Amino acid sequence: MKASHLILPLVSVLPALYxxxxxxxxxxxxxxxxxxxxxxxxxxxxxxxxxxxERADGGKQVDATCSNGKRYRITVDADxxxxxxxx
Amino acid sequence: xxxxxxxxxxxxxxxxxxxxxxxxxxxEDPYCTPTKGHHPTQxxxxxxxxxxxxxxxxxxxxxxxxxxxxxxxxxxxQEKITAKRAPLPELRHQFDGLVLKILALLDDDPALARDIxxxxxxxxxxxxxxxxxxxxxxxxRSNT
Numbered sequence: 732m733k734a735s736h737l738i739l740p741l742v743s744v745l746p747a748l749y750x751x752x753x754x755x756x757x758x759x760x761x762x763x764x765x766x767x768x769x770x771x772x773x774x775x776x777x778x779x780x781x782x783x784x785e786r787a788d789g790g791k792q793v794d795a796t797c798s799n800g801k802r803y804r805i806t807v808d809a810d811x812x813x814x815x816x817x818x
Numbered sequence: 819x820x821x822x823x824x825x826x827x828x829x830x831x832x833x834x835x836x837x838x839x840x841x842x843x844x845x846e847d848p849y850c851t852p853t854k855g856h857h858p859t860q861x862x863x864x865x866x867x868x869x870x871x872x873x874x875x876x877x878x879x880x881x882x883x884x885x886x887x888x889x890x891x892x893x894x895x896q897e898k899i900t901a902k903r904a905p906l907p908e909l910r911h912q913f914d915g916l917v918l919k920i921l922a923l924l925d926d927d928p929a930l931a932r933d934i935x936x937x938x939x940x941x942x943x944x945x946x947x948x949x950x951x952x953x954x955x956x957x958x959r960s961n962t
Binding site: 755758761762764765768769807811812 | 878879883884890
């Protein structure tokens with residue numbers, strides 16, 4: 732019996748036995764999901780471009796452009812409150 | 819038997835094995851339908867909510883900003899429940915929607931999605947104020 736005859740079924744069974752570990756999402760995907768969670772229109776899995784800046788109060792600010800050209804500002808203040816604002 | 823068919827047969831067996839948990843009694847898939855006669859309250863496992871929260875915080879399947887947005891949604895729902903701003907069934911409906919959102923986002927961390935789905939009743943109870951926990955809504959009684 733060829734080795735490939737044993738390996739093929741093993742390879743096909745492995746995913747069922749060991750569920751895939753969590754795959755990290757990148758920032759563009761994270762921002763697109765956040766915009767959608769807040770009910771705004773942002774087609775596709777990822778935003779096209781984003782610029783992240785640190786705010787003086789210790790929070791974060793991200794300016795993102797979706798694939799349909801719509802732009803949003805996502806801010807997280809020092810208390811961890813998140814806001815999505817269309818621009 | 820044709821030698822060329824052997825790997826295909828193995829592949830078929832492997833695919834069947836992979837599909838078995840979804841149709842058997844050990845329901846590993848978070849969305850699988852339990853077998854007949856199963857009642858959720860009969861087999862509700864003991865849930866470590868703190869551990870689930872830690873896993874949710876640590877999972878890389880959900881990004882930083884999405885986690886913050888979800889946390890805000892949970893806090894908003896908890897506030898509504900505490901202030902009794904809506905009837906309990908309506909709040910439960912919102913809770914179910916929120917759980918679905920989280921499960922959808924955890925597509926890349928199926929183990930955590932499964933555990934959250936299984937723990938949803940315990941999570942819901944943890945959000946309820948003590949008075950509602952002691953007096954849960956009773957199912958309608960038949961007069962026969």
